[in-house]
Structure formats: structure tokens, C-alpha cells
Amino acid sequence: MKGGINKMKELLTKEQAREIARSSNFDAELMADKLVAYYKDVLQEALEAEMDDELGYSKYDWKNKDNTNSRNGHSKKTVSSRFGKMDLKIPRDIEGTFNPVTVKTHERIVNPSIDDRIISMYAKGMSTRDINSQMREIYGIDVSADMISRITDKVIPLAKEWQNRPLQEIYPLLFLDGIVFDVRQDGQLIKKTAYVVYAINLEGMKEILGIWIGEAESAKFWMNVICDLQTRGVKDIFIASVDGLNGFEEAICSVFPKTEIQRCIVHQIRTSTKFVSYKDRKKFCRDMKEIYNSPNEESGLAALDKFEEIWGKQYPYAIKSWRNNWKNISTFFKYPQEIRKIIYTTNHIENFNRAIRKVTKTKSSFPTEESLLKLLYLIVMDKTEKWTMPIHNWSLIINQLGIYFQERLTNYLMK
Numbered sequence: 001m002k003g004g005i006n007k008m009k010e011l012l013t014k015e016q017a018r019e020i021a022r023s024s025n026f027d028a029e030l031m032a033d034k035l036v037a038y039y040k041d042v043l044q045e046a047l048e049a050e051m052d053d054e055l056g057y058s059k060y061d062w063k064n065k066d067n068t069n070s071r072n073g074h075s076k077k078t079v080s081s082r083f084g085k086m087d088l089k090i091p092r093d094i095e096g097t098f099n100p101v102t103v104k105t106h107e108r109i110v111n112p113s114i115d116d117r118i119i120s121m122y123a124k125g126m127s128t129r130d131i132n133s134q135m136r137e138i139y140g141i142d143v144s145a146d147m148i149s150r151i152t153d154k155v156i157p158l159a160k161e162w163q164n165r166p167l168q169e170i171y172p173l174l175f176l177d178g179i180v181f182d183v184r185q186d187g188q189l190i191k192k193t194a195y196v197v198y199a200i201n202l203e204g205m206k207e208i209l210g211i212w213i214g215e216a217e218s219a220k221f222w223m224n225v226i227c228d229l230q231t232r233g234v235k236d237i238f239i240a241s242v243d244g245l246n247g248f249e250e251a252i253c254s255v256f257p258k259t260e261i262q263r264c265i266v267h268q269i270r271t272s273t274k275f276v277s278y279k280d281r282k283k284f285c286r287d288m289k290e291i292y293n294s295p296n297e298e299s300g301l302a303a304l305d306k307f308e309e310i311w312g313k314q315y316p317y318a319i320k321s322w323r324n325n326w327k328n329i330s331t332f333f334k335y336p337q338e339i340r341k342i343i344y345t346t347n348h349i350e351n352f353n354r355a356i357r358k359v360t361k362t363k364s365s366f367p368t369e370e371s372l373l374k375l376l377y378l379i380v381m382d383k384t385e386k387w388t389m390p391i392h393n394w395s396l397i398i399n400q401l402g403i404y405f406q407e408r409l410t411n412y413l414m415k
Contacts, residue, residue, distance in 0.1 A: 040086045043079075043103065050100045051091040069095045079108050080143075108147060118143065118151050123378035125359035152374060159377035163210050167232045170412050171209075172401050173200040173342060174240040174259075175349040176248065179356060181372055182365035183213075189365055190215065194376055195225070196356075198349040204390030204398065206348070208380050209234075213369055219247030226255045236412070238405050241343045243267040244325070258408070263328040264346040265292050272318040284311060284318075291322070292344070297333040301326075335404070338397050355383055 052058045057065045074089035088103060099105050121131045128145040135143050143151075178193040197209040209229060214221045222245065241262045242248055249261050269288065276284050287307050294300035304326075308319045322329065332344040342348070359379050366372040391397075402409050 040088065043086075043088055047088065047091055047100055047103065051093070051098060054093065054098050069093050069097070077103065077108075079103055106150065115151050115154070118148060119155065119378065120382075122148065122152050122375070123359070123382045125362050127362050149371075152378070155378060156370065156374055159373055162377060162380075163373075164232065167209060167229065167234050168201050169233060169235045170237075170409070171199040171201055171207075171234060172238045172398070172405075174209075174237050175199070175346050176240065176242045176245060177346050177349045177353055178217075178245075179353050179360075181360070181363075183369055183372055184365060184367050185369075192369065192372075193217075194356075194372065196349060196353060197225070197229070198352060200342075200348075200391060200394075202398065204394030206384070206387045206391065208352070208384060211373065211376050211380070213372065217246040217248070219250045222248045222251035223254070226251050230255055236408055238401060238408070239331070239343050241346050243346055244271070249328070260331050261328045262331040262343045263325050264344070265329065265332075266345045266347070266350075268321070268325060268329055271321050272315075275317060276315055280314070284315070287311065292329075294333070297330045300330060300333060336400050338393055339400055342391075342397070352383065355379070 055069055072092040072094045074091055077088050077090050078085055079088055128148050131148055132143050175198040178195045180191055180193050182189045183192045192213050192215055195212045199207050199209050201207055212225050237256050237259045239260045239262055243264045244267055252259050273281055287310055290303040291300050294303050304322055312319050332340045356379055
């Protein structure tokens, strides 16, 4: 097939093309029709050549036939290409083993760039209607929802390979957060959460380690996630910043017992203000700010005591939440400002999840869990392509982390 396409390019030299264009009887539409006809002939010949290779002999060359298989006519197939739609005659064999490469079985598009364009538009969150509109405008072809699904399904093996790829041994910083989606299961819409594991590696590069889908948070669920990371090569995580995920601390401490947990301050604030009346909220938040803006843990506890004196009787739940979670809230106090800014919120991963929501807002639900993973994988590939530089100030941050985690980092670097 490649030879045929090259032959098309050689039909006219640039000089010949210019000469034709200058002629008074030049008909662009007729020329386009001829190109379509020629491209169709090239595809047809390529299909016949593939059948020759499959059978081991060419048509009518009975003397060289040495197997029981033979031709069995043709089937009509309408395909789309960059030149528009065309009808082809697909050769058939008696044994039904022929699977052509030129026009693959079940595929209706013969131009790979069209598939790539559809996948790219799908990854950006375009609806099937919008994709069809774009394809009709650009290529003059219609693509159905089923065709878009079949084309985008090509990435599923790549998504599985990506989800199981080897990882680095050490990740200094890890962030976890989840997004809820409606997924159809057994004829019903079920709320499922896609948990994104986002990390910063030793080079300061952002990386999505994987996406796991579950119906409920639990130590068992998180154990599966953490063990998966371990199986793929992770041996140490310095600090994990999370939003208070149920069962996560228990799970990670059983696999990576030295990992420090930082509860996201933003999520803690949201939890604290959940039941605070609107008229009190502004002053409540201003007083609460004194806790996490303190220079050290001792000052933070003093600010919490003062905060309790002011608001404890009116909003005891908020105070209780700070007290119960203080162990993981206060982790950031021991670190310099540069590290604090990164770990005490899950802003890094929330920014990424915001991009996911922007793309998926056109999807009210997903027919299967696999279809959800497919789109999330495409979004990851699209967004992370731009992650080509380390995060800001990484050289200073990694040196500071090297002081706090010197032994663990040195053991790795000395290998």
C-alpha cells in the first residue's frame, strides 16, 4: 500500500502540476475525482496482493497452489478516507482466515490520521455530535457514536500498559484525590470514584502514577493501590498529602511505614466550616487562619486553644475535627516554607482534577468502568505531554528534603 501511495505522489511533478493549473481547461473537481479513483484502485490492488500473500499463490496461478484454502469472492465495504467515502471489494477466502492490513476487519476508516484526530477530539471532551460535525467539515465523512467508540477503544491496551508500567523507586512527594462519576453497572447508575495518584519524582517532574476506580474508600481498597505501587517498583515515599481518605493511613503505613502523612489544610477548613452559619463564617475563618499560619507546631497548638475558647461552645464539631486530625495536620510545621507550600494542600492534584472535570463535563455518565478509564487515560496523556519542566524551586526543595530524609535518600543514591 505504501508503494501505491508513493506512486500517487509521483504521478505529477511540481512543474507538471503547475502547467495543468495554468491551462484554460483545468477542472479542479475533475482532478480531485481522478485522485479519489486512483487512491481507490491502489487500495483495491493492495487488498488483492494481501490475499495473494495469504494463500501463497496469485489469482489463476493454480500450478503453485499447495494448500486447501482458496478465494471465495468479495464482500462490499464502504470506507472513509481523507479523499472521502469509497466502496471497496474485500477479498474473502473459503476458510475465513483472511484478515487484511490495508483495510482492517471491522474498521471503516483507512487513514490513520483520521483515527488520531478523532481520539484527540475525544480526549478534549468533545461530544460525539461535535466530533461528527468536525469530521464532516474537514473530511466530508460522517462518524457514528459506535464508530467513535470503536476507534477510541484502540487506546485501551495502551491504557492498561500505562497503568502497569514500572515506576521509580523513590517518590519524595505523593498526592491523592478522587473524582466521582456516574457509571452504569447491572442496568443501574452507580457512583464510582476515580482516585488519581499524582507524584513528584526525584527530578522534580510531575507524574501521574495511576488511576484506580472504586465505590467506597476503605483500608482494603487503599491496600490494593499501595501494593500495586510497590509491585511496580516503588520502595519509598517521603510525604503523602491526602484529603482525609478513609483507611489510607492504615494501608500506607503497613507497606511504607516511614511515610509521613499530611492532611490537606484546605479540606480541613472545608470540613470545619461545613456547619458554621453564614453570619459567623468570615470571623470564624479569620480566627482559624491563625492556626495553620503559625510559625511552628507549638504556636499552632496555642492558636488552636485560643480558637477553641472563642468558638468551642458554639461549634464543638469543628474543634473536635482539628483535635482528632492534629497528628496529620501538623506534619508541615517541621519543614521550611518552600516544602510547606507544596505539601499542606492538595492543590497540585486538584488543579489536574479540575482539568479532568472540564473535559468530562460533557459526559453525564459512562456505560462501563472501562470506558471511564479510557477517557481518563486520554486526558492524562493529553495534559502530561506539557509537563516538561521540574516544579518551581525544585533544586532548593530537594536539598531541603535531603536534610530531613538524608539516610533514605543516600541509600538510594549510593546504589
